[in-house]
Every structure is written in structure tokens, then in C-alpha cells.
Amino acid sequence: MEDQESFLAGYDPRKYPSVAVTVDVVALTIRTGTLCVLLVERGAQPFAGQRALPGGFVKSETLDDAALREFAEETGLTPGRGELDRVHLEQLKTYGNPGRDPRMRVVSVAYLAFAPSLPEPTAGSDAARAYWVPVDEAKDLAFDHDDVLADGLERARSKLEYTPLATAFVAEEFTVGELRQVYGCVWGEELHAGNFHRKVLSVPGFVESTGRTTSRGGERGGPKAKLYRAGDATLLHPALLRPTREDRVR
Amino acid sequence: MEDQESFLAGYDPRKYPSVAVTVDVVALTIRTGTLCVLLVERGAQPFAGQRALPGGFVKSETLDDAALREFAEETGLTPGRGELDRVHLEQLKTYGNPGRDPRMRVVSVAYLAFAPSLPEPTAGSDAARAYWVPVDEAKDLAFDHDDVLADGLERARSKLEYTPLATAFVAEEFTVGELRQVYGCVWGEELHAGNFHRKVLSVPGFVESTGRTTSRGGERGGPKAKLYRAGDATLLHPALLRPTREDRVR
DNA sequence: ACAATAGTGTCTGTAAGACATTATTCC
DNA sequence: GGAATAATGTCTTACAGACACTATTGT
Numbered sequence A, B: 001m002e003d004q005e006s007f008l009a010g011y012d013p014r015k016y017p018s019v020a021v022t023v024d025v026v027a028l029t030i031r032t033g034t035l036c037v038l039l040v041e042r043g044a045q046p047f048a049g050q051r052a053l054p055g056g057f058v059k060s061e062t063l064d065d066a067a068l069r070e071f072a073e074e075t076g077l078t079p080g081r082g083e084l085d086r087v088h089l090e091q092l093k094t095y096g097n098p099g100r101d102p103r104m105r106v107v108s109v110a111y112l113a114f115a116p117s118l119p120e121p122t123a124g125s126d127a128a129r130a131y132w133v134p135v136d137e138a139k140d141l142a143f144d145h146d147d148v149l150a151d152g153l154e155r156a157r158s159k160l161e162y163t164p165l166a167t168a169f170v171a172e173e174f175t176v177g178e179l180r181q182v183y184g185c186v187w188g189e190e191l192h193a194g195n196f197h198r199k200v201l202s203v204p205g206f207v208e209s210t211g212r213t214t215s216r217g218g219e220r221g222g223p224k225a226k227l228y229r230a231g232d233a234t235l236l237h238p239a240l241l242r243p244t245r246e247d248r249v250r
Numbered sequence C: 001a002c003a004a005t006a007g008t009g010t011c012t013g014t015a016a017g018a019c020a021t022t023a024t025t026c027c
Numbered sequence D: 001g002g003a004a005t006a007a008t009g010t011c012t013t014a015c016a017g018a019c020a021c022t023a024t025t026g027t
Helices: A004-009 A063-075 A145-162 A164-169 A176-187 A193-202 B004-009 B063-075 B145-162 B164-169 B176-187 B193-202
Strands: A019-031 A034-041 A055-057 A088-095 A105-114 A130-134 A207-213 A226-230 B020-031 B034-041 B055-057 B088-095 B106-114 B130-134 B207-213 B226-230
Touching: A019 A063, A019 A145, A019 A164, A019 A176, A019 B020, A034 A063, A034 A176, A055 A063, A063 A088, A063 A105, A088 A145, A088 B088, A105 A145, A105 A164, A105 B106, A145 A164, A145 A176, A164 A176, A176 A193, A176 A226, B020 B063, B020 B145, B020 B164, B020 B176, B034 B063, B034 B176, B055 B063, B063 B088, B063 B106, B088 B145, B106 B145, B106 B164, B145 B164, B145 B176, B164 B176, B176 B193, B176 B226
Parallel strands: A019 A105, B020 B106
Antiparallel strands: A019 A034, A019 A055, A034 A130, A088 A105, A207 A226, B020 B034, B020 B055, B034 B130, B088 B106, B207 B226
């Protein structure tokens, strides 16, 4: 067997069959009650005209930085102004099957990004070709991006259960009802308002009260709601488990 | 911004600063009641004399296949004879910080392997330089492998909670006591025998009875134990949660 | 007035953890 | 006999889910 050190000792980068490393980003947000993913339109072959996850080559930077850079470029958000501070970014999985890109060997490190509701990337900016698409309509993506998106969604749904991730989808101050909307549209099912309310407040460190309320009630009636901000918990205990699906088990 | 397709259209692999892609394997097993990881001794610089996780370059194969190949090479197990069938392998995380390898940019896809107790790789084989080390003694590894190992251990501990992964550490037929030993030494704390017993049997699909028992009782006394094999569940419901640590939450 | 929503109260079934108990085996 | 272990039983507390109910707002 050829081990790493002996290989590298005699390694000439210019002879070796090249492998390209990219990052792809599954960026999720909630717009008007619908879970959406950021997609770009491909102009060139292969997969011309199809949609794909935003991504690009890794430069002289960490993988995390590359993912954040791609996200910022495509959304038009600018670093350094705090706009990206509330974006949660985590590594998802790496995809490297030979043939996933027909031109060459490409190993892609996929990231998952969670953002509060953002404006549509404005035409005229660098990011004009990117837009938010409801996840239900994001099909037939280029490369193996259907799989990447599916893995990202499953990760997101799972992380809502045992982390305070849902707070990354709402504004800095939010109501319990808004939080319930997040769970509802990420999990794809309505949750019982009363039980959800009691449960959220019973998890230590999930949310903390601001002492204030919304200035108005709901659009279609209802009292003013108390405002909360994210607490200091990094894990929810006890967890908020999804309604049991027996078919998820086997 | 330079997008993927325009980049690739004008891409000449021989000009581009090369990035190497490797796989590293965190292979875990339990030997005489201790959780052990497979390490190799490095002969050459950098990190000569230090220990490292087994790993190597990805060839014309999937990332999963590369990880399985590395695992097989280092343990001396041979594919095709069923020896590898009971090895559970899953992708862990990808490490690509610039500078993690002093010689060049190396992006490493780490894998996690779970195996039942295996013999020490025999001297004389290709794998003579690999050996099992108790995880508590696996420190000061080469590259960023301390971090990789730590991430792998946390993943393993977490996966014991909600998947039947523990059955990958024991023989095809096992007792509830053996399963409890797995949880105990991976989590690093003893579990209450009675409660554990009742709980394991109450999770649908975790274990199924073989109808048989061990031929003898325990070494220091005790009745013969019933033998079980792994059930068909892929997720444990309800989960077997670790004893609550408040300090894990924040 | 009416509909919608926020928030609370109550009840039931399930599960976790602490602990006790019985039975079986090795030494 | 004595120690260790397998397996089961009991009790208490906590939590999930179903549901009812009150209070407050917008239209």
C-alpha cells in the first residue's frame, strides 16, 4: 500500500490527475410561511438552463470561509456590516462520486445555511441570477444537487428537534407563534399551538423574555403576543421531537 | 464573481494550484472492555514518529470506497470474505484548513468506522504498522487528527443514543449485558443493569431474540443470559439518552 | 358580533430513573 | 455458602399529546 508520506515525498502536483474541491451551499430561509432554498440558474453546459445550488471553488481560505463567501456573494449581503452575523452555517456532507461532474473529478463540500427572511437578491447586483425557491419546487437540480438538498432538509428537520436552530429563521425578537410557524413549515405539518407554547417555555435556555410585546395583535385578530429572544442553550433538553412517524424508524 | 462553469470552461488542471483529497478513518472497536481507535505510526516527516489516523489518497473510486479500502488495508481484513460485512462505515466531516498539512493544501474527508472486536493487525502483513490504542491514550496525533478523533468520538456517543449502532460493536449474537458494556465504555460511565435491560427490550426492533442462551454463566457467577441479534430498526424510538449532563447543554 | 390568536389548565398514557427482589450460576 | 449477574417488579416523577377554556385583539 502506498501511504501518505511516501506518496507526498515523490509527489508532483503537475503530474497528478487533478481533483477540484468546491463548496456548495444549501441556504434555507422562510418567506411568507414557506421554506425556501437559494438556487442559481446555470448558463453553460453541462446542465445549462437547469437550476443548481450556489457554489464555487475553494480558494486560499478555510472551507467554512469559502461557504460563507459563496453565501454572501449570491445573496448580496456584505460582510462586516453585521448582516451575516445571524446566519447559521454548518458543514453538511461531502460528495465526491466519480462522474458527478462530467468534466472532471470534483469533490464538493456541502454546507447548510439558515437565515432569517431575506430580500430577494436584487437585479443588477452580482447575485442577480440567484433567487429563493420553495423547497417543494426545487427539483431536477444540476449535478447531484437533488441529493444534497434532500440531505440538507433532513439535517435541518432533525436539528430543529434538539437545537435552538429555529431561532436562526426568525428576527432577533420573536413571538412563540412565529417560532411555531418555523417548526411547522420546516417539518411540513401544523403543530398544536397550546402544547407547543408550553413546551418551548419549559425548555431551559431556549428562549428568554424581553418583557415586551408586539405592538398589534395578529392580522386576523388575537391579543398582542409576548416577545422573546434566543436564550443561551446550545442543546434543547428536553428535545422537541417530531410527531412520531413509524415509517421513519425502519 | 467567478462561477463554476466559466471557471471550468477555461480550466487547465496542470496550471491550477493543486489540492489533494484524502480520506482519514476513525476506526473504533472495543477490546477487553476498552474503546480503542486504530492508529498508524508515521515514519517520515512531517510528524515523524507521531501517531496518526490511517488514511490515504482518493483514487478513481467513491469516497466511501476509499474509506473502506483504507480500513481494510490497515486492519488486514480482506474484502469478499464477509469479514468486512459487519463493519459500519459512515462519513464524519471534512477538514480542509490551509496549513493543516505543511506541505500542500490537503482536504481530508474523515470517516467513522465501527467494528466488533478484531485481532491486532499481524506483523508481517501490509498492516503491521497499525494497531489499536485505547482512546484515552490517543493524544498528540499528527496533523489535526486530535480534532478529528474528538469529533468522531462525539459522533459515536451521540449515535448510540438514537440508532442501533451499538450492535456493530458486538458479535452477531450477543447478550443484553454485552450491549450494556458497549454503552458503558463508549459513554464512559456505568449504566444501571436493570433499567438498561428493560429499556433495550422495550424499544421495538432494537434486538430480537434467538431463543438461545449462553452456554455458561458469567466468569464470576450469574445465570446464563439470553442471546439476541440485531433487529430491523434503523432508529431507536424511544431513544436511549445519555444520563443528563447539564454542562452539555450550554 | 365574530373570528382568530395568545396563553393557561387539566387529564391520560408513556417513559425514565431509583431501588428492591428473585433466580441462577461460578468459585 | 457467598458473590456476581440476569431478569423482573414497584414506585415516583417528568413529559407528550389531546383537549378544553379564558382573554384579548382585529375586522
